[in-house]
Amino acid sequence: VEAHKAPTRRLPLDFIQEIFVACLPTHWNCAMSASEAPVILGPVCSSWRSISLSTPRLW
Incomplete structure (x- = not known):
């Protein structure tokens, strides 16, 4: 299952x-x-939404 993830999903959060x-x-x-x-x-995807909302420097 891990091998099928998009490359961007394998990048560390930071x-x-x-x-x-x-x-x-x-x-x-x-x-x-x-x-x-x-x-x-x-709106791109749920993980991008979560990341964008949890990154204070974007606000």
């Missing part, structure tokens, strides 16, 4: 959190504001 934080916009005229990140990432 790696995924760092990837999410690294994707935050760094300037004001981006297509997405930093406060929208959890709203955009959350």
Whole structure:
């Protein structure tokens, strides 16, 4: 069963959190504001929702 998991599901939680934080916009005229990140990432799947809600740096 473990072999069938998507590669992203095998990454440690802190790696995924760092990837999410690294994707935050760094300037004001981006297509997405930093406060929208959890709203955009959350609906992808239940694990991304959980990660986005439990990562304070995204809020």
